[in-house]
Amino acid sequence: MNPNTHLDATHDLALCSWVASANDGATDFPIQNLPYARARRAGTDEPWRIMVAIGDQALDLAAAVLAAEHTDAQTAALAPLVQGDLNAFMTRGPADWQLVRESLSRALTMGSPAERALAPCLIAQSALEFALPCTIGDYTDFYTGIHHATTVGKLFRPDNPLLPNYQWVPIGYHGRASSIGVSGQTVRRPMGQTKAPDSDSPQFGPCKRLDFELELGLVIGTGNALGERIDMAQAEAALFGMVLLNDWSARDVQAWEYQPLGPFLSKNFATTISPWIVTMAALAPFRLPFTRPAGDPQPLPYLDSAANRAAGAIDVQLSVWIETAQMSASKASAVRLSSSNFSEAAYWTATQLVAHHTAGGCNLQAGDLLGTGTLSGPAPDQAGSLLELSMGGKTPITLPNGEQRTFLADGDGVILKGRCSAVGAVALGFGECRGTVLPALAG
Structure with a gap:
């Protein structure tokens, strides 16, 4: 089945996140969304990082990978994101896109054992500045x-x-x-x-x-x-x-x-x-x-x-x-x-x-x-x-x-x-x- 058109556990209406702002009903970024951006803390010269939005927060994927344990398949799929290269991640194709989406959904779900490790990897979106999310060749x-x-x-x-x-x-x-x-x-x-x-x-x-x-x-x-x-x-x-x-x-x-x-x-x-x-x-x-x-x-x-x-x-x-x-x-x-x-x-x-x-x-x-x-x-x-x-x-x-x-x-x-x-x-x-x-x- 194509994950672009078929529903799965990541779309569950009852799914809530341990990030409270993701559950308020008004946010653009509930746990069912999980969009990607390239950002860093505003006013710094930090490297641009690939981040995922959750409520009013953004999960720094490079920090998250270091903080939590992953399977070999997850580590391989996440590697381009850790390097800040969304283009390289996209070329890996739908199977890896879905693997990461499912992994993030489980990690950010209320009651997840990953909460303690990932909470310090969150940055308020209001504290970020953004670049283009990927290299646009054409x-x-x-x-x-x-x-x-x-x-x-x-x-x-x-x-x-x-x-x-x-x-x-x-x-x-x-x-x-x-x-x-x-x-x-x-x-x-x-x-x-x-x-x-x-x-x-x-x-x-x-x-x-x-x-x-x-x-x-x-x-x-x-x-x-x-x-x-x-x-x-x-x-x-x-x-x-x-x-x-x-x-x-x-x-x-x-x-x-x-x-x-x-x-x-x-x-x-x-x-x-x-x-x-x-x-x-x-x-x-x-x-x-x-x-x-x-x-x-x-x-x-x-x-x-x-x-x-x-x-x-x-x-x-x-x-x-x-x-x-x-x-x-x-x-x-x-x-x-x-x-x-x-x-x-x-x-x-x-x-x-x-x-x-x-x-x-x-x-x-x-x-x-x-x-x-x-x-x-x-x-x-x-x-x-x-x-x-x-x-x-x-x-x-x-x-x-x-x-x-x-x-x-x-x-x-x-x-x-x-x-x-x-x-x-x-x-x-x-x-x-x-x-x-x-x-x-x-x-």
């Missing part, structure tokens, strides 16, 4: 959000919002891995070329229509050799986990540059992800059937399988929040701008994206990141970007303190959140994905 951004694609398409092509290939091909483009940052990232307002409709020539200067995009990121665990494919039967096992992803976008730069080859400077200046990778195994209780609307074409055979139809979708409730500089100065709480759900927003599943990406023989590697594209819902208040919420900048959004936004202003903080809940399962979440806009560099 980044591909897809366009799976059909409501986003339809709404944006209507802004430019009112009579034909979806291009003919959308319902057949998972549309994507290759992004820039070097500018991916972790939550807490500051994003410098980018410079670029823009062209006003009434101007004969473009001008170069700061972006005036800076936007966010509410996405999820899929983290590849095991890849494929160049020239080979990962088919639908194998794609599930290739996925290690998911993160929240904000694909910052310079809309005015994008409008001028995107034809004929797509976005470039409008997207390559920054992408922000959440620090904790929530494993696909942890998300197993939140699987849903994948269906297409009546009358839509069914996927071609290489993008179809009985398993994908039965449980290809994942129920992740998503939301976007804004904290302006004025709100921060007055200590006002962040304001929710919109919310949506991955299962309702995405036209393609995670496994379909993997299968399509490799259909021509492209080789994926551990740590590669696949963005879902903007995950907007069908209702106006479910839009995953300001481009949609403000109808292309025509309808300003009024915040509770009276401020208005069509696009992001300098000093604005954008926070993405994600949470899963289902009957018979313990709710879990992704933590925050936060980024703050800085002014463009002068000159």
Whole structure:
């Protein structure tokens, strides 16, 4: 059985941890989650460590391995994590991922004999600073959000919002891995070329229509050799986990540059992800059937399988929040701008994206990141970007303190959140994905 889609003892609704904060019902990190991050104590030059979240604490795996006894199999599986190398751990594959998950679950369960040894290995998450959880060699951004694609398409092509290939091909483009940052990232307002409709020539200067995009990121665990494919039967096992992803976008730069080859400077200046990778195994209780609307074409055979139809979708409730500089100065709480759900927003599943990406023989590697594209819902208040919420900048959004936004202003903080809940399962979440806009560099 594939641990990414099947339930086991680690998902038990009655399972509680000796870490009290993991049992409060509100935490994103109950014992049923156990996501991975790379972190160290803030303000130190300590080595980056792989840690696992449990309640408001993080278990330092390097320290934990030294403190407790392990079988030979556990020691081998944990070795890359002790070295701070999540990529090397991911290449070991699903059997070792599951072995470590089961071992951590038993060790952190209330009444575990490991409590005495592991308690000193906990660090409060509030005392940590985070790096990217793994080395991201390549980044591909897809366009799976059909409501986003339809709404944006209507802004430019009112009579034909979806291009003919959308319902057949998972549309994507290759992004820039070097500018991916972790939550807490500051994003410098980018410079670029823009062209006003009434101007004969473009001008170069700061972006005036800076936007966010509410996405999820899929983290590849095991890849494929160049020239080979990962088919639908194998794609599930290739996925290690998911993160929240904000694909910052310079809309005015994008409008001028995107034809004929797509976005470039409008997207390559920054992408922000959440620090904790929530494993696909942890998300197993939140699987849903994948269906297409009546009358839509069914996927071609290489993008179809009985398993994908039965449980290809994942129920992740998503939301976007804004904290302006004025709100921060007055200590006002962040304001929710919109919310949506991955299962309702995405036209393609995670496994379909993997299968399509490799259909021509492209080789994926551990740590590669696949963005879902903007995950907007069908209702106006479910839009995953300001481009949609403000109808292309025509309808300003009024915040509770009276401020208005069509696009992001300098000093604005954008926070993405994600949470899963289902009957018979313990709710879990992704933590925050936060980024703050800085002014463009002068000159």
